[in-house]
Amino acid sequence: MSAREYDVIVIGAGAVGENVADRAVQGGMSTVIVEAELVGGECSYWACMPSKALLRSAAALRAARDVDGATQAVTGEVDVAGVLRRRNRITHDWDDASQVSWLDGAGIDLLRGHAEFTGVKRVRVTAADGTVTDLVARHAVAVATGSAPLLPDIPGLREIEPWTSRDATSAQTIPASLAILGGGVVGAEMATAYAGFGTTVTLIVRSRLLSSMEPFAGDLVAASLARLGVSLRTGVEVTAAHRTDRNAVLALSDGGRVVAEQVLVAVGRTPRTTDLGLESIGFSPGAWLSVDDTLLVKGTDWLYAVGDVNHRALLTHQGKYQARAAGDVIAARAKGHPVADAPWGAHVATADHDHIPQVTFTDPEVASVGLTEAAARAAGRRIRVLDYDLSWIAGASTYADAYQGMARAIVDEDRGVLIGATFAGANVAELLHSATVAIVGEVPIERLWHAVPSYPTLSEVWLRWLEEYGRPAPH
Missing domain, CATH: 3.50.50.60 (FAD/NAD(P)-binding domain)
Structure with missing residues (x-):
């Protein structure tokens, strides 16, 4: 032939x-x-699109409850069946x-x-x-x-038939309790989504949440997950697993255990x-x-x-x-x-080297591009770190009555350009591309003074960063 x-x-x-x-x-x-x-492929049916569909409804409900005048109109909880119907439409029912x-x-x-x-x-x-x-x-x-998805070699784990990210994003029924292994993007997002459904969620993290990002991002997300009722177990690992008639039982390295109806493994690829x-x-x-x-x-x-x-x-x-x-x-x-x-x-x-943008759709969102402070210092860059509390920006008050968020810029002092930016807060995802353009384009700090942010928007953080850095001397 x-x-x-x-x-x-x-x-x-x-x-x-x-x-x-x-x-x-x-x-x-x-x-x-x-x-x-x-x-x-994966993004359309089991990753990007269905996961964001699962997250959106509860996020919209929380956003309404954060604003006086809207919160009084919210009289019910998330309709999980409606969320799943919408997710199914977005995936075209896997057709x-x-x-x-x-x-x-x-x-x-x-x-x-x-x-x-x-x-x-x-x-x-x-x-x-x-x-x-x-x-x-x-x-x-x-x-x-x-x-x-990577399935780690933990005694008994394979035998309990845990979920992978595919199972979590395509589930047609929601478990009463869910244990998640892994504190990266998938673990944090799925903890947020399932907590929004009313599931009792335990998140088991070997080190710290969102460990590849700026520490304040993980801290803000961890605090939010706690408010959603998620039990966060950090600094521990699962050492063994078995299943009873009704639940999975996970033994932890600190001698404790976690019991849940379902287990999601999200520890790598x-x-x-x-x-x-x-x-x-x-x-x-x-x-x-x-x-x-x-x-x-x-x-x-x-x-x-x-x-x-x-x-x-x-x-x-x-x-x-x-x-x-x-x-x-x-x-x-x-x-x-x-x-x-x-x-x-x-x-x-x-x-792909130093300019990678990424949004984590937790509550709050985390949007980052370029190098973190730790990565820049490890690379031997001479840097200045600019931090700003997003709640101090007038535009933030239009989103929520008690806005919480933080933004960090990393400036390469030898070249006078940004090499990293991280935003954590409600609606920060749409800030990310401006930072990506500034970093990839190597726009000098002195030129950024002439890119005027609109008022009142979260983009005013750019002006606040510049003010903290110091206005350049006139030529």
Whole structure:
């Protein structure tokens, strides 16, 4: 049986793979995308979109209760059935027809099934019915298979059949009690969501909550979770697990235990590379695929790894950024053009290093970009830290009667530019892109004085940071 030939093969039709394929097609490359599950991938059906849908209703209710005049109108609690209905609509009931239609319109061929390498630029796809199709790429193969939840090796944990993030975001019934392992973004967001449903939540954190972020962010979120009734167990680990007739029982390293109807494990991610046949092309199954800034897998001239699978920045928007760049680079190289001629320039994914924006949709929201104070000092930067209490800003009082929040800017003193910013508070997510532009654009502090924030908005924090830093002397 002869193989079907394409210029580019993309493995994985999530948001990242879709963008690689789209940019390749726009660059004149014939492209096929292979998907074993749903077109649209993790973000559309089990991560970004359903998780935010689960969070929104209770957040809106809390926001109303924080404002006199609105709080009197709130007479009920969250309608959990309504939240789940809305989540189901947002995920299209886990039906990918609309995403498939988009592929058709973009000129991207779709092949459903499990992909496995059989050699250099060669991929075999096995469909659910056992049908086998061999593919060969003239120019490039891009792996965009993403990552999966990590299940730690804790005695008895696998046997109690815990939830992963997929189960938590797609659940059709809500447990009375939930124990969550992990204090990162997934753990904090799901603790917020399920506490909003009235579930009794215990959050078990080995170190501190949101430990990769500025400490004040984790502190504000921890205080909020406590107000929502979440029991936060920090500095402990789960050492063993077993299940009774009705509940799971978790033994803790401090001698305590947690009993809950359901357990969610959110302690990290692992690459989806275990069953791709990587050994046939000289790589280890189950490994992250290391790439350069053009997303080319090191040691090859044809294999690209884009999104979570390369372990550079496990965020959908960063994966899509990489994908747009990779698709352009593949097309440029196929035509013999220098990579510098691609729209993204010679170094296409440099924002993955120090300029990564991220929003954690807890209550309060946490929005951050660039380096934290600790990371900047560890990198040997000479910095100045600018802190401002967001409750002091006039615009904050329009959001809540007792607004709580904090903002921190990190200034590189040697260059006079921002290299990091973190906001924690209600409605701070929309502040983040202004900080991202200032950091990526390396806008001098003295120029930021002429970017006047509107009054009364939370954006006035930019003026307050500048005032704290000190007005530059006139020239």
